Amino acid sequence: MAAAAVAAAAAAGAAADVEDELLKDRVGIGWRPALAAAILSSLDRVDVVEIIADDLFDVSNTELRAVRTLAAQVPCVLHGISLGLASAVPVEALRLDRMARVVEAVQPDFWSEHLAFVRGGGIEIGHLAAPPRTDATVDGAARNLERARSVVGVAPLVENIATLIEPPGSIYDEGTWIQKVLLASGTGLLLDLHNLHANATNFRFDPMQFLAQVPFDRVTAIHLAGGKWIAGSIGERRLLDDHLHDVPEPVYQLLTEAGARAERPLTVILERDGAYPPFDRLLAQLDRAREALAIGRACAAERQAA
Amino acid sequence: MSAPAFEAFLAHLYVDATTRARFLVDPTGEAERAGLSSDECQTLSRFDWVGLELAARSFDRKRQQTLHRAGRRLGLWRRVTRRFRRIMGTAAQEGSP
Numbered sequence: 001m002a003a004a005a006v007a008a009a010a011a012a013g014a015a016a017d018v019e020d021e022l023l024k025d026r027v028g029i030g031w032r033p034a035l036a037a038a039i040l041s042s043l044d045r046v047d048v049v050e051i052i053a054d055d056l057f058d059v060s061n062t063e064l065r066a067v068r069t070l071a072a073q074v075p076c077v078l079h080g081i082s083l084g085l086a087s088a089v090p091v092e093a094l095r096l097d098r099m100a101r102v103v104e105a106v107q108p109d110f111w112s113e114h115l116a117f118v119r120g121g122g123i124e125i126g127h128l129a130a131p132p133r134t135d136a137t138v139d140g141a142a143r144n145l146e147r148a149r150s151v152v153g154v155a156p157l158v159e160n161i162a163t164l165i166e167p168p169g170s171i172y173d174e175g176t177w178i179q180k181v182l183l184a185s186g187t188g189l190l191l192d193l194h195n196l197h198a199n200a201t202n203f204r205f206d207p208m209q210f211l212a213q214v215p216f217d218r219v220t221a222i223h224l225a226g227g228k229w230i231a232g233s234i235g236e237r238r239l240l241d242d243h244l245h246d247v248p249e250p251v252y253q254l255l256t257e258a259g260a261r262a263e264r265p266l267t268v269i270l271e272r273d274g275a276y277p278p279f280d281r282l283l284a285q286l287d288r289a290r291e292a293l294a295i296g297r298a299c300a301a302e303r304q305a306a
Numbered sequence: 307m308s309a310p311a312f313e314a315f316l317a318h319l320y321v322d323a324t325t326r327a328r329f330l331v332d333p334t335g336e337a338e339r340a341g342l343s344s345d346e347c348q349t350l351s352r353f354d355w356v357g358l359e360l361a362a363r364s365f366d367r368k369r370q371q372t373l374h375r376a377g378r379r380l381g382l383w384r385r386v387t388r389r390f391r392r393i394m395g396t397a398a399q400e401g402s403p
Contacts, residue, residue, distance in 0.1 A: 089310045121313075121318060122314075123318055124369070126366070129361070132309070132312060132349075163361070165360070166354040169312055202357075230364075236356045238357070
């Protein structure tokens with residue numbers, strides 16, 4: 001009897017540990033080939049890894065099993081970049097099938113994609129383009145997200161994108177449009193804070209006011225990144241979200257605000273696509289993110305206690 | 307408004323320098339030639355010209371990078387698997403959990 005009681009207490013403790021882990025904020029980094037060795041050697045400082053799903057679309061089943069092995073050692077999430085879900089055009093079934101195969105094989109904590117269109121009229125744009133912010137794209141995004149849920153088995157989180165051009169033909173501002181998409185689709189939001197910072201800088205709106213509009217009960221993931229100023233032929237500069245620079249301080253401030261507002265545990269991912277500094281500098285940015293998030297959480301706790 | 311047609315028009319604008327050059331000279335004419343309605347053409351009257359130049363340049367750069375990335379993707383996970391096995395093997399020898 002005593003042994004059974006001990007075993008039951010141990011099981012309850014283990015379950016509580018798992019539950020505690022699920023309630024914690026996590027900070028991690030995007031998986032990139034050039035960073036793979038360093039990431040694998042630093043798993044004590046990386047809570048979670050984000051893998052680009054499209055990198056796995058054409059790999060063999062053997063290679064997918066290798067990814068599953070990685071996922072067994074460190075929590076993994078998947079991030080798609082080419083579905084083009086925020087479009088009035090239905091997403092192609094083949095593309096969803098490929099995503100479903102990868103999600104099934106890797107079993108990530110979640111998968112995500114962008115509120116973007118990436119093709120039109122048979123043309124591949126080559127990257128994420130902001131769609132016209134209209135009722136047609138709200139409805140189109142909701143339909144595509146439902147199709148994604150149906151084929152993949154679970155809907156993705158959707159990410160706000162950076163745009164260098166004010167989307168032509170728009171009738172809504174970005175915050176309103178995103179709210180409408182979330183309401184129509186029922187999905188969660190991956191809030192990219194550098195994309196927000198870039199858009200707010202380029203199109204002159206207050207990012208804090210944007211955050212005040214965000215339904216934070218839907219936010220469970222955050223992206224951090226850096227960028228640089230670029231200039232056009234007539235001299236006007238805009239901030240480009242290039243993922244090739246360190247996270248700037250205003251983005252950490254937005255992370256603190258997000259931490260104060262978020263109602264659920266957050267998975268925070270640092271995105272770096274090149275111009276890699278020594279890995280310790282990337283780890284320092286993860287630590288800075290933890291610090292910024294903790295400050296936000298502390299503010300929220302103080303407000304609740306007051 | 308045909309939203310798919312409007313998206314197609316934007317895709318051409320972002321990707322094709324010739325379409326862009328014609329649009330810069332005659333936005334309404336180019337939009338009409340693309341089959342957009344008069345309402346759709348009207349929405350283009352307030353256009354972000356600076357953004358169009360910068361976005362087109364950025365999209366072109368990304369298309370070039372995608373071509374290079376596709377070549378590197380093959381064999382990626384084989385290399386990762388080998389490296390992962392080496393690390394886990396080393397950890398086992400050192401008695402790490």
